[in-house]
Amino acid sequence: MRRIACYLIIAVSGLLLAAADLSAQEIKTYQDEALVPAFSLPDPLVFNNGKKVRNARQWTRKRRSEVLEIFSQEMYGHVPARPEGLHFKTLSEEKVYGGLGIRKVVRLYLDAADQHWFDVLIHLPAAAKGPVPMFAGLNFKGNDATLDARSSAAWPYEMILRGGFGVATAWRDSVEPDGSQFVDPGADADWFCRDGGVRAWYNPGGDWGAISAWAWGLSRILDYLETDPAVDARHVAVIGHSRLGKTSLWAGANDPRFALVISNCSGCCGAAISRRVFGENFAFIDKVFPHWFTREFDKYRFHEELFPADQHWLAALAAPRPLYIVSAQLDGWADPRGEWLCAQSVAPVYRLFKKQGLSGNEMPALSADAAPEAVVCDNAGTVAYHIRNGKHSIIAPDWEQYIAFARRHFKM
Ligand code: GTR
Numbered sequence: 001m002r003r004i005a006c007y008l009i010i011a012v013s014g015l016l017l018a019a020a021d022l023s024a025q026e027i028k029t030y031q032d033e034a035l036v037p038a039f040s041l042p043d044p045l046v047f048n049n050g051k052k053v054r055n056a057r058q059w060t061r062k063r064r065s066e067v068l069e070i071f072s073q074e075m076y077g078h079v080p081a082r083p084e085g086l087h088f089k090t091l092s093e094e095k096v097y098g099g100l101g102i103r104k105v106v107r108l109y110l111d112a113a114d115q116h117w118f119d120v121l122i123h124l125p126a127a128a129k130g131p132v133p134m135f136a137g138l139n140f141k142g143n144d145a146t147l148d149a150r151s152s153a154a155w156p157y158e159m160i161l162r163g164g165f166g167v168a169t170a171w172r173d174s175v176e177p178d179g180s181q182f183v184d185p186g187a188d189a190d191w192f193c194r195d196g197g198v199r200a201w202y203n204p205g206g207d208w209g210a211i212s213a214w215a216w217g218l219s220r221i222l223d224y225l226e227t228d229p230a231v232d233a234r235h236v237a238v239i240g241h242s243r244l245g246k247t248s249l250w251a252g253a254n255d256p257r258f259a260l261v262i263s264n265c266s267g268c269c270g271a272a273i274s275r276r277v278f279g280e281n282f283a284f285i286d287k288v289f290p291h292w293f294t295r296e297f298d299k300y301r302f303h304e305e306l307f308p309a310d311q312h313w314l315a316a317l318a319a320p321r322p323l324y325i326v327s328a329q330l331d332g333w334a335d336p337r338g339e340w341l342c343a344q345s346v347a348p349v350y351r352l353f354k355k356q357g358l359s360g361n362e363m364p365a366l367s368a369d370a371a372p373e374a375v376v377c378d379n380a381g382t383v384a385y386h387i388r389n390g391k392h393s394i395i396a397p398d399w400e401q402y403i404a405f406a407r408r409h410f411k412m
Contacts, residue, residue, distance in 0.1 A: 025283070025302060027281075027283045027287060029281055029284055030278070031278060031333070031335075033337075036276050036278055037275070037276075037277060037305075039275035041273065041345055042308070042310055043348075044067060044309070044312065044316050044346075044349055045059075045352075047062065047063055047066065048066050053352070055352060056320070056352040056353050059349065059352050064317060067309065067313050067314075067316070067317060068253060068254070068317060070309050071253065071314055071317075072212075072294075073296060074296050074297060074307065074308065074309075075269065075294065075296075075297050075307075076208065076209050076211045076212045076250055076292075076293060077206070077207050077208030077209045077212045077293070077294035078206065078207075078208055078212065079208065079215050079254045080203045080206065080208070082219070082220065082223055083111060083202060084112070085109070085110065085111040086108065086109070086110055086220065086223060087112070088106055088107065088224050089106065089107045089109065090104055090105070090106050091104075091105040091107050091119070092104065095126060097158050097161065099126055100125070100127075100161050100162070101123045101124060101125060101126055101157065101161045102123070102124045102126050103121070103122070103123055104121075104122040104123075105119055105120070105121055105122070105143070106120045106122060106224055106228075108120060108170075108221070108223075108224055110198070110201075110202070110220070116201055116202075118171070118174040118175055118217065119143060119170065119171075120169065120221055121146065121147075121168070121169050121170070122166065122228075123157050123160070123161060123167050124161075124166040125161045125162075125164060125165070125166065128164075128230070130232075131229065131230060131231055131232035132165060132166045132230065132231060132232055133166070133232050133235035133236065133237070133259075133406065133410045133412065134165060134167060134168055134225060134231055134232070134233075134235070134236045134237070135160060135166075135238075135402070135406070136167070136168045136218060136238055136239070136258075137167075137168075137169055137218075137238065137239040137241075137244060138169065138171070138172040138175070138214055138217065138218065138240060138244050138247065139151075139154075139169045139170070139172065139244075140171075141171070142173075143169060143171055146169055153394075153395040154394050154395065155167075155169070156396045156399050159396060159399060159403070160403065163403035164412055165406065166230070166231060168221050168225060170217060172217075173197075175197065175198055175213055175216070175217030176197030176198050176199055176213035176214060177197050178210060178243075178291075197213055198213050198216065198217065199213050207294045207295060208294060209291060209293040209294055209297075210291050210292050211246055211269075211292045211293070212250065212294075214244065214251075215247050215250040215255075218238055218247070218251040218255070218258075219251060219254065219257075222257055226257075234259060235259050235260075235406075236257070236259055237258070237259060237260035237261070237262055237406050238261055238262065239402065240263065240266070241264040241265055241266075241393070241394040242266065242267065242334075242392065243270075243292070245263040245264045245265060245266030245267075245270050245271070246263075246267075246269050246270035246292075248261060248262060248263055249261060249263045249266060249270055249271065249314055249315060249317075249318070250314070252317070252318050252321070252323075253314060253317035253318065259321060259409075259410070260321055260322045260324070260405075260406055260410075261318040261321060261322070262323075262324045262326070262402055263315075263324070263326065264326045264394045264398060265327060265331050265334050265339075265392050265393070265394070266325075266334065266339070267279065267280055267331070267333060267339070268280035268281060268282070268284075268285050268334070268335070269282075269292070269293075269311070270311065270339075271311055271314075271325045271338075271339040271342045271343065272334060272335040272338035272339050273310055273311055273312065273335075273338040273339075273342050273345070274310055274338075275304050275305060275310055276337070276341070278332075278335040278337070278338055279332050279333040279334060280334070280335075281304065282297075282304050283301040283302045286301050287301070310342075310345075311338075311342050312341075312342045312345035312346050315342050315343065315346050316346040316349035318346075319346065319350050319352075319353060319355070320350060320355050320382070321382075322382050322383075322405065322406075323346065323382070323383050324384040324385070324386075324401075324402060324405055325339055325340070325343040325384070325385050326398055326401075327339045327387045327388070328387070328388050328389075328391055328392055328393065329366055329370075329387055329389045329390060330389075330390060334392060336363075336387055337363060340363045340387070341363075343357075343358055343383055343384070344358045346383055347383065350382055350383055355381070355382035356380075356381030356382050356383070357381055357382070357383040358381060358383055358384075358385055359378050359380060359381060360378055364376040364377060364378050364385065364386065364387055365387075366389050370389045372389055373388060373390055373395065373396075373397045374388070374389045374397075375389075375397050375398070375401060379405055382409075384401075384405055386398075386401055
């Protein structure tokens with residue numbers, strides 16, 4: 001008995017020491033291939049009970065929800081269902097771009113009493129003969145800011161409309177405030193939850209991070225799009241850049257109604273393989289942006305190797321739908337090679353559905369003298385990847401590829 005008590009004391013004090021160590025530990029990051037630790041990627045096609053997933057049916061019926069639960073439980077938190085009182089009101093509608101497009105603002109009321117809402121900015125091609133496919137994604141600085149000339153590369157509305165698509169966007173902070181350096185309430189100051197975000201109002205106490213709240217908002221946008229006769233809601237591509245690229249992957253994972261998933265420079269806890277620990281890592285992201293995650297995620301600080309999945313499992317939740325992962329050459333912080341490896345490593349899941357992953361085992365490479373915004377693609381299959389010359393951003397050359405990819409998969 002005394003011996004057991006003794007062991008217990010040693011074990012508990014060991015744990016306490018480890019915890020103290022952890023909080024004092026200095027967070028280091030590197031962007032050097034030579035420092036990438038040796039690792040093997042966990043296999044998404046093994047059930048929690050250790051048995052092998054043999055076919056698409058087993059994936060869809062059981063394994064898929066196991067993987068979704070790991071990310072809900074350990075990284076982003078659970079995404080709640082549609083609120084009962086959800087309803088919509090069109091606030092304005094006008095012709096824009098010399099008659100090329102229709103611009104609408106639709107208010108999404110989240111409760112029957114009209115107490116909580118956020119606004120969605122929608123552009124539709126005016127000359128469309130029938131319901132149009134769409135891109136849907138959140139924005140960083142407010143809906144009006146996407147109309148600003150400075151945002152024309154990130155939101156090239158005329159190009160998207162000419163491509164035959166509509167596009168819907170809402171301000172990230174109108175769903176759940178980020179509290180980040182980007183926030184400039186501007187014209188959107190009247191966002192719905194002045195006393196906090198959707199997490200404070202809906203399912204309070206639920207352990208879900210902002211990324212889950214934003215993904216939830218994207219699904220509500222899709223709820224609206226399903227009611228708009230001008231929209232072909234069975235062909236809506238979910239898209240996002242950076243933290244919103246993490247969000248688009250997570251929204252696509254949770255909501256199979258999104259027909260295509262695009263993640264632009266999503267990096268750590270997005271498409272980048274965590275076990276490479278290249279650029280931003282778990283300790284850093286969870287310290288600087290703790291509100292993005294469930295508190296369960298804290299235990300993986302400094303321990304990417306203990307996470308029960310890696311990010312290719314998250315990306316594979318898009319299967320069998322078309323998936324497009326993108327990097328920028330100078331975006332070392334987001335780990336382009338890790339993002340490519342993720343795109344490449346979803347192939348076994350797509351193969352279950354007889355869908356083609358990336359074509360090559362080599363990462364597409366830009367030549368040393370590549371033009372400033374040059375793009376090198378491996379995007380002929382159902383899973384696609386490209387790397388663009390330049391920095392951490394989403395710009396017209398990326399959109400050009402997204403439009404072509406979506407046109408091909410939506411058979412336009
Ligand atoms: C960075 C963060 C990244 C990425 C980026 C962004 O500061 O470290 O994970 O999400 O912000 O969203 O622009």
